[in-house]
Amino acid sequence: MAAVGSDQTRRFADALAEAQSRITHHMDGRLAGHDELHAAMRYAILGGKMLRGFLVLESARLHGVDEAAALEAALAIECIHAYSLVHDDLPCMDDDDLRRGQPTVHRKWDEGMAVLAGDSLQSFAFELLADAKIGPHALPLIRGLAQASGKDGMVSGQMLDIAAESATQPLSLDQITKLQSRKTGCLISWSATAGAVMAGADDGALRRYAEALGLAFQIADDILDVEGDAAKVGKAVRKDADAGKATFVSLLGLETAKERAQMLMEQACDALTPYGPAAETLKEAARFVISRES
Ligand code: GRG
Numbered sequence: 001m002a003a004v005g006s007d008q009t010r011r012f013a014d015a016l017a018e019a020q021s022r023i024t025h026h027m028d029g030r031l032a033g034h035d036e037l038h039a040a041m042r043y044a045i046l047g048g049k050m051l052r053g054f055l056v057l058e059s060a061r062l063h064g065v066d067e068a069a070a071l072e073a074a075l076a077i078e079c080i081h082a083y084s085l086v087h088d089d090l091p092c093m094d095d096d097d098l099r100r101g102q103p104t105v106h107r108k109w110d111e112g113m114a115v116l117a118g119d120s121l122q123s124f125a126f127e128l129l130a131d132a133k134i135g136p137h138a139l140p141l142i143r144g145l146a147q148a149s150g151k152d153g154m155v156s157g158q159m160l161d162i163a164a165e166s167a168t169q170p171l172s173l174d175q176i177t178k179l180q181s182r183k184t185g186c187l188i189s190w191s192a193t194a195g196a197v198m199a200g201a202d203d204g205a206l207r208r209y210a211e212a213l214g215l216a217f218q219i220a221d222d223i224l225d226v227e228g229d230a231a232k233v234g235k236a237v238r239k240d241a242d243a244g245k246a247t248f249v250s251l252l253g254l255e256t257a258k259e260r261a262q263m264l265m266e267q268a269c270d271a272l273t274p275y276g277p278a279a280e281t282l283k284e285a286a287r288f289v290i291s292r293e294s
Pocket of ligand 1: 050081084087088154218221
């Protein structure tokens with residue numbers, strides 16, 4: 001994996017930390033209820049990298065979108081992402097005890113609370129988008145999130161993943177690519193294109209960036225499952241290999257998977273050429289995605 005230069009690393013780390021702090025502050029204001037459901041929702045949102053929310057804020061900045069509207073959209077995608085992780089960790093799905101180095105929601109509370117917190121994170125995301133003062137382009141943004149997260153997007157990817165567990169043949173590279181582009185790629189694409197959509201601008205360049213980034217992200221995730229340190233990753237590793245699951249690493253081999261991730265990162269950066277130097281932070285995000293340790 002390519003080493004990331006220290007200046008670039010620092011600039012990206014600062015930009016990501018600032019996005020995390022703004023999204024967290026916004027969450028504190030918008031999700032301030034005192035009951036256990038609100039507490040479980042906040043717990044599910046906090047502690048992650050907030051990469052999707054960061055992509056929303058950066059693409060919004062590139063397109064001069066109002067910051068308050070962008071922040072609502074950034075929190076909305078973090079809610080959808082958090083819901084997917086809470087439900088994915090349940091015993092009926094991946095059955096995980098640890099997420100981000102902390103007990104999963106159903107371990108800290110119980111399964112009923114995890115189902116409800118996930119459900120309400122999902123509906124809250126759409127409430128946030130409906131409240132955001134986005135103007136004439138609100139509907140495509142809201143519709144896009146419903147599509148990216150639902151039956152033809154993330155949920156469909158999860159369904160393909162579950163079906164693969166009982167399939168007689170391991171998945172092919174094409175099948176894995178389709179599964180992953182739905183399971184993780186769709187939310188990443190929505191996030192990276194959100195700024196262009198909110199501005200009513202052409203989202204082609206950001207879409208090409210996001211498609212390459214989403215795949216690179218997933219390959220990096222598969223590499224982390226093989227090479228990662230559970231303490232740094234914050235969850236169990238080597239689950240895929242132990243379960244005999246087909247992944248980019250099992251199909252391509254570790255070295256080719258790393259080369260593929262590097263190539264996709266370069267494709268993602270090239271896609272941003274029309275934005276010139278203004279897109280440097282998004283390029284750094286792509287470099288970060290393939291070199292991350294968690
Ligand atoms: C249950 C409907 C439903 C969907 C679940 C996204 C998903 C579908 C499951 C997550 C399983 C998983 C670990 C997928 C690998 C890619 C991924 C989404 C990793 C976690 O995303 P990060 O690294 O997480 O951005 P943080 O903790 O930083 O938020």
